[in-house]
Amino acid sequence: MPSHPLLDAGPVDALEPFLHEVGSVFSAFREQDSGCVSYGVDVGGKRWFVKGAVTSEAVASLRRAVQVHALVGHPVIVPLERSIALRGGLALVYPWVEGEVLYHPTTSRKGGRAAPGSPMARFRRLPVPDVLRALERILDAHVTVERAGLVAVDLYDGCMLYDFGNRRMFLCDLDEYRPGPFVLGTDRLPGSRRYMAPEEFAKGSTIDTRTTVYVLGRALRLLLDASDEEREWRGSASQLTVIEQATADHPAHRFASVEALAQAWHDVGPRLR
Ligand SMILES: Nc1ncnc2c1ncn2[C@@H]1O[C@H](COP(=O)(O)OP(=O)(O)OP(=O)(O)O)[C@@H](O)[C@H]1O
Numbered sequence: 001m002p003s004h005p006l007l008d009a010g011p012v013d014a015l016e017p018f019l020h021e022v023g024s025v026f027s028a029f030r031e032q033d034s035g036c037v038s039y040g041v042d043v044g045g046k047r048w049f050v051k052g053a054v055t056s057e058a059v060a061s062l063r064r065a066v067q068v069h070a071l072v073g074h075p076v077i078v079p080l081e082r083s084i085a086l087r088g089g090l091a092l093v094y095p096w097v098e099g100e101v102l103y104h105p106t107t108s109r110k111g112g113r114a115a116p117g118s119p120m121a122r123f124r125r126l127p128v129p130d131v132l133r134a135l136e137r138i139l140d141a142h143v144t145v146e147r148a149g150l151v152a153v154d155l156y157d158g159c160m161l162y163d164f165g166n167r168r169m170f171l172c173d174l175d176e177y178r179p180g181p182f183v184l185g186t187d188r189l190p191g192s193r194r195y196m197a198p199e200e201f202a203k204g205s206t207i208d209t210r211t212t213v214y215v216l217g218r219a220l221r222l223l224l225d226a227s228d229e230e231r232e233w234r235g236s237a238s239q240l241t242v243i244e245q246a247t248a249d250h251p252a253h254r255f256a257s258v259e260a261l262a263q264a265w266h267d268v269g270p271r272l273r
Pocket residue numbers: 029032033034035036037038049051078094095096097098100101104105158172173175
């Protein structure tokens with residue numbers, strides 16, 4: 001088989017000139033907090049998302065992503081197709097997914113979830129069954145994440161890539177997920193405060209699947225509300241009870257596993273098919 005200019009690339013000197021050589025770059029993400037620079041590139045009619053890192057912190061996060069994808073594959077999680085060695089760094093190649101992340105902070109711009117035209121506000125106006133289907137996909141992916149022995153770190157609406165045309169949710173940027181449980185050795189984990197569990201802010205605490213349960217509970221709470229301030233709940237009282245248990249301050253009071261949370265959520269929810 002003839003080699004693929006992108007997927008079979010050997011070590012590369014500099015990512016951006018290389019991508020211009022092998023295809024046409026139609027998008028660039030240069031202002032991300034992670035320090036990575038990513039590109040959308042079309043090679044022979046197929047689109048790819050290529051994420052590059054050259055700083056040590058950013059390279060470490062991409063190495064983590066390689067480990068995550070080696071452990072878990074799921075139709076909702078955008079799969080890692082290839083890694084490319086860069087001079088002084090690493091680049092990861094994923095298929096391009098048509099969609100918009102529900103929240104896209106950059107180094108120069110944060111906030112805006114409540115703005116009427118924002119992806120999050122549009123998501124919140126979708127019919128409830130579409131939102132429930134999206135939540136279902138997030139839960140289902142995390143049952144697989146849990147089975148792979150990983151815990152979610154830095155899961156927030158910036159990882160939720162929603163295809164509004166086909167009404168389908170995907171997950172990207174799971175770069176901080178780690179094998180767990182583990183003991184937090186720093187003052188806090190990376191992440192968005194509105195999703196994070198209390199133990200993620202306490203050095204020495206155990207981060208485990210109950211932490212993932214909490215974060216997922218927050219995702220359920222935030223996405224099934226018509227407002228950004230959690231004042232217009234669109235679900236049922238029994239769904240809210242499940243969320244309350246998932247997001248209990250004390251991990252021992254939460255569901256013991258993502259699977260148990262997903263089961264409880266199904267038990268109280270409408271049949272979607
Ligand atoms: N497979 C993909 N297909 C299309 N677009 C994608 C894909 N993966 C990510 N994106 C887009 O690229 C943006 C940046 O990707 P990603 O979140 O992985 O970068 P990051 O450097 O980790 O950013 P951050 O510092 O915000 O975490 C995302 O917000 C999303 O809009």
